[in-house]
Amino acid sequence: xxxxxxxxxxxxxxxxxxxxxxxxxxxxxxxxxxxxxxxxxxxxxxxxxxxxxxxxxxxxxxxxxxxxxxxxxxxxxxxxxxxxxxxxxxxxxxxxxxxxxxxxxxxxxxxxxxxxxxxxxxxxxxxxxxxxxxxxxxxxxxxxxxxxxxxxxxxxxxxxxxxxxxxxxxxxxxxxxxxxxxxxxxxxxxxxxxxxxxxxxxxxxxxxxxxxxxxxxxxxxxxxxxxx
Numbered sequence: 001x002x003x004x005x006x007x008x009x010x011x012x013x014x015x016x017x018x019x020x021x022x023x024x025x026x027x028x029x030x031x032x033x034x035x036x037x038x039x040x041x042x043x044x045x046x047x048x049x050x051x052x053x054x055x056x057x058x059x060x061x062x063x064x065x066x067x068x069x070x071x072x073x074x075x076x077x078x079x080x081x082x083x084x085x086x087x088x089x090x091x092x093x094x095x096x097x098x099x100x101x102x103x104x105x106x107x108x109x110x111x112x113x114x115x116x117x118x119x120x121x122x123x124x125x126x127x128x129x130x131x132x133x134x135x136x137x138x139x140x141x142x143x144x145x146x147x148x149x150x151x152x153x154x155x156x157x158x159x160x161x162x163x164x165x166x167x168x169x170x171x172x173x174x175x176x177x178x179x180x181x182x183x184x185x186x187x188x189x190x191x192x193x194x195x196x197x198x199x200x201x202x203x204x205x206x207x208x209x210x211x212x213x214x215x216x217x218x219x220x221x222x223x224x225x226x227x228x
Contacts, residue, residue: 026051
């Protein structure tokens, strides 16, 4: 099979030297890619420069992206040519549009005007003690996948923080239905550390636990292979 995996975390520029990002390492994506490669599948890994990656080998194609715009541009044609997408990348929900100091805010009567402005400096001045950063919502990439390829098998991920397990599973099932996914891997950040990566493989009727990245990868592999 042709397996498409996303991993790592996107980064959105504030200016040429600053950005907003997340702490995703790409470790789980690396483990999944290596497992599918080991079992004879072709793997395209869409990831970021800073994420960990498998060693170069036959059957592996790596595509590098940076922000959500480059992810969308790269992913669309790949989704159309692959049978499975395992979308484990931590995708930025928002992107910066304008950064300003309190002095400008105090003289602005209509804040919506600032949403149409852009910073012209290569590096925004750090002279002010306080800055306000305006953000704009990015498109939900997972919501576009079935538009690009209705037949692709989609495995998604959902990360929440410090919520009851029932809420975690409910949110995962909502994503499952909304995005027409086959499976959502649901995680609570408090259950992830150096020794464990507790996740739940959630489908319409069940939530199967897995306690390490290796176990999550193995269960996803078994799920994909079982219905091949």
